[in-house]
Amino acid sequence: MTGRELPTPDPVVGDEEAEFWQALGEGRFLLRRCQQCGDVPWYPRPFCPACGSRDVPWFEASGTGTVYSFTIAAKAGPPFDAAVPYVIAYIELDEGPRIISNVVGCPPEQVHIGQRVEVRYVPRVDGPPLYRFAPVDAAR
Numbered sequence: 001m002t003g004r005e006l007p008t009p010d011p012v013v014g015d016e017e018a019e020f021w022q023a024l025g026e027g028r029f030l031l032r033r034c035q036q037c038g039d040v041p042w043y044p045r046p047f048c049p050a051c052g053s054r055d056v057p058w059f060e061a062s063g064t065g066t067v068y069s070f071t072i073a074a075k076a077g078p079p080f081d082a083a084v085p086y087v088i089a090y091i092e093l094d095e096g097p098r099i100i101s102n103v104v105g106c107p108p109e110q111v112h113i114g115q116r117v118e119v120r121y122v123p124r125v126d127g128p129p130l131y132r133f134a135p136v137d138a139a140r
């Protein structure tokens, strides 16, 4: 395992993202898909950055993806300094968008490009959970 746990800072939740964060609390990872051009924008927003359409309804995503690229943070400022080393990664979701997150659930040296990962909901005491990713075969 990765040793000490990563901190869980407060997410910034605006009106446009409230449904996303609420769904995380229910164990669902939501994305939006443009009904005009098919784009799946990240971050989710109420319009399509590719074509400008406002017809971008939410849908429940698979929560799975692939490590597109990553780095191992060996040094960090507080409060993340207590959790080094940890992985910061671009995850290419199966629905298309690439998002920044962390890979947890395995030693950093086992993370590799092309690795299959799935979302993990990291509980917080005073708000919605955070999302991070773990190898699909990692223990829960």
Ligand SMILES: [Zn+2]
Binding pocket: 034, 035, 036, 037, 038, 039, 048, 049, 050, 051, 052, 053
């Ligand atoms: Zn579009």
